[in-house]
Each structure stands twice: as C-alpha cells, then as structure tokens.
Amino acid sequence: KAGVTQTPRYLIKTRGQQVTLSCSPISGHRSVSWYQQTPGQGLQFLFEYFSETQRNKGNFPGRFSGRQFSNSRSEMNVSTLELGDSALYLCASSRTPAEQYFGPGTRLTVT
Amino acid sequence: ELKVEQNPLFLSMQEGKNYTIYCNYSTTSDRLYWYRQDPGKSLESLFVLLSNGAVKQEGRLMASLDTKARLSTLHITAAVHDLSATYFCAVDSLYSGGGADGLTFGKGTHLIIQP
Numbered sequence: 001k002a003g004v005t006q007t008p009r010y011l012i013k014t015r016g017q018q019v020t021l022s023c024s025p026i027s028g029h030r031s032v033s034w035y036q037q038t039p040g041q042g043l044q045f046l047f048e049y050f051s052e053t054q055r056n057k058g059n060f061p062g063r064f065s066g067r068q069f070s071n072s073r074s075e076m077n078v079s080t081l082e083l084g085d086s087a088l089y090l091c092a093s094s095r096t097p098a099e100q101y102f103g104p105g106t107r108l109t110v111t
Numbered sequence: 112e113l114k115v116e117q118n119p120l121f122l123s124m125q126e127g128k129n130y131t132i133y134c135n136y137s138t139t140s141d142r143l144y145w146y147r148q149d150p151g152k153s154l155e156s157l158f159v160l161l162s163n164g165a166v167k168q169e170g171r172l173m174a175s176l177d178t179k180a181r182l183s184t185l186h187i188t189a190a191v192h193d194l195s196a197t198y199f200c201a202v203d204s205l206y207s208g209g210g211a212d213g214l215t216f217g218k219g220t221h222l223i224i225q226p
Contacts, residue, residue: 033213043199045213056213090153097203098161100144100214102154 002026004093004103012109018079021106025072025093031055032074033100034066037088046089049074078108086110113138115202117217125225127189132220134183134200142203143183144214145174147196154199157185190224197221 005024013019025032033056034046045058049068066076072093078085086109092100114137124130134143142161146154158167160176160183167174171194173186183200201214 035213042218043201043214043216045215048213058213092154098142098159099156101156102146104153 004091004101006089006091006103006106008106009104010107010109012111013081014111015081015083017081018077019081019108020075020077021089021091021108023074023076023091023093023103025074025091026095026101029093029095029101030072031094032068032072033092033094034074034076035090035092036060037090037105038084038086043090046076081110083110113140113202113215115200115215115217117198117200117220119220120218121221123223123225124187124190126191129189130187132185132187132198132200132222134185134217136181136183136202136215139178139181140202143176144201144203145183145185146199146201148199148219149196157198187222192224192226195222195224 004026007022023032031050033048035043036046037043046060046064047054047066048056052068063079068074088105088107090102090105092102094100116135118133144159145157147157148154158174163178165176171188176183197219199216199219201216203214
C-alpha cells in the first residue's frame, strides 16, 4: 500500500514569491492535514481538509491557503513568501480520526 | 488553549539503561499520539492511546495514558542505539473540548543513546 506522497521534496524560493505544495494521501483516505515544522516553533497545525472542504484551520495568516480535490489530493499555497516561512511542511492523511499517516515532507527554503 | 509539554527536551543515555519521557497536557483529551522522527525525516507513528489507562508496547517502547492526571509516558527499556531519535507526543484538540484544531505537539525529546 503506497504511503503519503508529497511533491516537491525540496524547494528554494525568494522572498515575495509564492509556492504551491502538493500532497497525495493514502488511497481511501479522505482527510488531509497540513503541518509546519520549524526549529523555533516546532510542529504547528495549518489546516485540515475533508471531502474538498476545509474543516479546521490553525493560527496562520491568510497568506497560507489550501484546497482539496475530488480525488482527495491536496495542495497548499503560500503567497508573498517571508524568510520565516522556511520550514518542513508535512501533510498527513487519515481514514479515521485515530490514525494520522505523515508524508516525507517538503523542505522549503526562502532566501 | 491546549498546551502540551514534554520533558526532558534532551536526553543522553547509555545503551542498556531504562528511561521515561513525560508528556503533560493542559486540557482534557482522550486521544494521545506518540511519534518518532529521525533527522531530516518525517514522523513515524508509534502509538495511539485512546482511553484512560491505555497501555501499549512495541519492542523496547511502552506508552501509557492517564487522562485524569493529563499525563502520558513513553518508557524505554534497555535502550539500544537504534532508538536514537526525536520523540514527539501530540494531543488531538478535537477531543479536548477546545475545538477542532488538529494535533497539538509537544516540543519533542531529542534522545541520544550512546554505546
């Protein structure tokens, strides 16, 4: 059974640009959550999508947005990148609330 | 606001020793997760604890949950070098009565096991 996949795995952008990250959940999983991991703030919840609807949102500015497609694949977008957006972005998929399977992550560097 | 505190944040120990990592959280929740992260890697699920008194064991790791004390422990028995990693506990806010805000993670325990 294939795991959660994220693309790209590494990304370098400059301040002010925007970026789109992609997450393909495990087959049959309809919930996708996104997390940001930084050395200073640790792991923080960004948002969760279920059946193409955003169910929950963490405490991040509006520059962070996401969406989910009918095949459960999800994308997150960050506009007007700041240096502080450099982080490992993880997505997790689940079929039930008790399980969260994390993908390998996308490491974003903003210069 | 749900807060999750782990201690210690850094632990260096020798192979063969036992130790415990503690995870305290601030509001009621019946769902607690333990994850392992190797450097540069993603999170690997270790345990999901779903009720008060839950105890789960896998190899040299054992996790327990006391919802009344709002405390979970991850016990390492006869540590081996391969267990060196960062361990995170996380609480599901949905089940803490504080609304649905995804998982709230502790800061992680960086564990180094020396031969």
